[in-house]
Amino acid sequence: MEAQTQLAIEASGLVKHFGETKAVDGVDLAVRRGAVYGVLGPNGAGKTTTIRMLTTLLRPDAGEARVLGHNIVEEADAVRGVVSLTGQLASVDEDLTGRENLILIGRLLGLKHAPAKARADELLEAFGIAEAAGRLVKNYSGGMRRRLDIAASIVVTPEVMFLDEPTTGLDPRSRNQVWDIIRALAGGGTTILLCTQYLDEADQLAEGIAVIDHGKVIAEGTPAQLKASVGGGALHLRLMDPAQRADAARFVERELGEVHLEPDPARLSVSCADTERGAEVVAELSRSGIAVADFSLGQPSLDEVFLALTGHPAEEEPEEPEAVQEEQAA
Amino acid sequence: MTNGQPASTAAAPSIEDAALQKALASTPRPPRPSPLAAVMAFGWRGMLKVKHVPEQLVDVTITPVLFVLMFTYLFGGAVAGSTGEYLDYILPGLLVMSVLFTTVYSGIAINTDLTKGVVDRFRSLPIWSPSPLVGALLGDSVRYVVAGTVIMVLGVILGFRPDEGVLGVLAAMGLVVVFAFALSWVFTTMGLLLRSPNAVMNAGFMSIFPLTFLSNVFVEPETLPAGLEAFVNVNPISILSDASRGLMQGNLDGSDVAIVLGVAALLTAVFVPLTNRLYRTR
Numbered sequence: 001m002e003a004q005t006q007l008a009i010e011a012s013g014l015v016k017h018f019g020e021t022k023a024v025d026g027v028d029l030a031v032r033r034g035a036v037y038g039v040l041g042p043n044g045a046g047k048t049t050t051i052r053m054l055t056t057l058l059r060p061d062a063g064e065a066r067v068l069g070h071n072i073v074e075e076a077d078a079v080r081g082v083v084s085l086t087g088q089l090a091s092v093d094e095d096l097t098g099r100e101n102l103i104l105i106g107r108l109l110g111l112k113h114a115p116a117k118a119r120a121d122e123l124l125e126a127f128g129i130a131e132a133a134g135r136l137v138k139n140y141s142g143g144m145r146r147r148l149d150i151a152a153s154i155v156v157t158p159e160v161m162f163l164d165e166p167t168t169g170l171d172p173r174s175r176n177q178v179w180d181i182i183r184a185l186a187g188g189g190t191t192i193l194l195c196t197q198y199l200d201e202a203d204q205l206a207e208g209i210a211v212i213d214h215g216k217v218i219a220e221g222t223p224a225q226l227k228a229s230v231g232g233g234a235l236h237l238r239l240m241d242p243a244q245r246a247d248a249a250r251f252v253e254r255e256l257g258e259v260h261l262e263p264d265p266a267r268l269s270v271s272c273a274d275t276e277r278g279a280e281v282v283a284e285l286s287r288s289g290i291a292v293a294d295f296s297l298g299q300p301s302l303d304e305v306f307l308a309l310t311g312h313p314a315e316e317e318p319e320e321p322e323a324v325q326e327e328q329a330a
Numbered sequence: 331m332t333n334g335q336p337a338s339t340a341a342a343p344s345i346e347d348a349a350l351q352k353a354l355a356s357t358p359r360p361p362r363p364s365p366l367a368a369v370m371a372f373g374w375r376g377m378l379k380v381k382h383v384p385e386q387l388v389d390v391t392i393t394p395v396l397f398v399l400m401f402t403y404l405f406g407g408a409v410a411g412s413t414g415e416y417l418d419y420i421l422p423g424l425l426v427m428s429v430l431f432t433t434v435y436s437g438i439a440i441n442t443d444l445t446k447g448v449v450d451r452f453r454s455l456p457i458w459s460p461s462p463l464v465g466a467l468l469g470d471s472v473r474y475v476v477a478g479t480v481i482m483v484l485g486v487i488l489g490f491r492p493d494e495g496v497l498g499v500l501a502a503m504g505l506v507v508v509f510a511f512a513l514s515w516v517f518t519t520m521g522l523l524l525r526s527p528n529a530v531m532n533a534g535f536m537s538i539f540p541l542t543f544l545s546n547v548f549v550e551p552e553t554l555p556a557g558l559e560a561f562v563n564v565n566p567i568s569i570l571s572d573a574s575r576g577l578m579q580g581n582l583d584g585s586d587v588a589i590v591l592g593v594a595a596l597l598t599a600v601f602v603p604l605t606n607r608l609y610r611t612r
Binding site for chain 1: 383
């Protein structure tokens with residue numbers, strides 16, 4: 001029992017079809033308690049369908065999953081008692097005010113009227129929507145709506161929180177606010193499953209990532225492991241004087257291996273897994289009289305990881321909005 | 331749970347705001363709400379929507395007024411010889427018609443709701459699963475009462491004087507609202523099956539219009555061709571109209587009330603589980 005409850009979410013072989021389309025085609029997940037776990041994939045990869053199964057909104061066609069030890073089909077009600085969902089479409093009522101939304105959720109979670117009001121006001125204040133509390137949500141900005149949405153998800157602190165693309169369509173400032181809130185919630189012990197199509201977001205927040213494509217988990221691990229699985233990082237150099245490139249290439253090649261000469265006559269790059277060694281080489285290069293204008297040294301971005309894993313970039317997935325597929329099935 | 335452990339202090343620097351820190355601190359989970367509490371919360375939601383968009387009461391206020399004026403003065407002389415006599419016959423029927431038309435909006439409302447993300451949140455909450463539906467219909471009952479009241483008040487202004495007085499009118503209105511509550515589950519089922527609010531509106535009125543007009547709401551069935559008369563006589567809307575006339579005028583046939591309640595129970599028994607199932611699986 002103890003070993004089992006170490007995992008907040010465990011799924012094995014989850015499958016969901018919508019007509020001919022296999023939206024989710026055998027997804028396995030294991031998320032430890034208190035973790036922020038990223039599910040990364042392009043539109044239509046099956047992220048939302050997976051979340052909808054785990055939050056009991058959809059019944060899987062095959063496979064099994066448990067949330068805090070509760071089976072999502074047989075013990076759906078118990079699952080609903082520990083999760084909260086912030087859906088891809090804003091899961092708040094646009095025809096009510098922000099304050100009314102939070103009071104409604106509070107009452108539906110079992111708070112009496114007065115504590116529900118107090119909690120609503122506390123959250124509105126904390127999330128910076130107090131001055132808009134009496135306005136209808138349909139008049140909110142995207143960022144405010146998202147914050148209200150997340151506030152609605154934590155009226156009572158959930159043990160497991162599902163966030164479906166929480167920053168899609170937000171400006172950078174609002175996005176950072178949402179990230180701060182997610183970090184703070186995780187710090188308080190809430191397990192968070194974060195679906196995102198932004199590689200950067202998963203890298204920033206998640207300790208583990210499952211990369212999902214066409215309804216299947218195609219890679220899994222920490223951000224660092226995923227990057228390492230694609231091969232080491234690279235050292236990119238731009239020289240002050242393009243005339244020195246041949247000398248620089250000879251020097252770098254001796255130290256680090258085969259050099260790639262870029263189209264820009266001042267640039268060259270070399271694959272380099274050991275960042276410390278890479279830094280030394282740059283320093284030695286400068287000392288030997290070859291001036292370096294700038295350089296970058298690091299692991300491959302998750303974008304490169306995605307490309308390497310799927311053979312297609314994350315952004316160029318043909319349009320297959322999941323909502324449409326579900327509608328057709330309904 | 332893990333409050334006070336190093337993990338929470340590690341996240342602290344990113345959030346400077348003390349209010350946010352406090353709001354994010356773990357809150358204890360209260361016991362689940364009772365089904366009644368959840369239904370009442372959803373009923374409250376329905377009331378709030380009326381408060382924010384009072385225009386939506388037009389269909390339960392202006393429309394009944396138009397019906398009463400139009401039918402009484404346009405057809406009264408032709409159908410019953412005088413507008414006064416026709417008013418006595420038609421007003422209980424118009425009460426039935428106006429309230430039953432309003433039930434279509436329950437289906438439109440649920441379809442509109444489904445297109446929004448908030449339903450996902452409701453469905454992921456630990457509440458009695460039909461409570462969003464029951465609560466919404468409870469809120470709709472208030473609209474039925476508004477429609478009914480408008481009709482009756484206008485009728486009295488125009489000279490309608492029921493023999494059984496206020497009590498008779500209230501009893502008739504109660505019966506009509508109970509039947510409307512049952513009928514609205516048919517339209518919520520429709521609302522869950524059809525694609526758009528517009529489709530629900532069309533299908534809803536296409537069924538309720540003929541059903542209402544092919545009843546004794548407007549004319550005595552004896553004036554109709556035999557086949558039509560037979561249909562009109564068994565149409566539950568005719569029986570409901572007869573019952574409300576009886577309750578207001580004092581010539582009630584008790585079996586009419588029994589049939590109305592029976593049909594209401596049947597509709598509820600079939601369409602409540604159907605609606606609930608569709609709501610959960612859609």
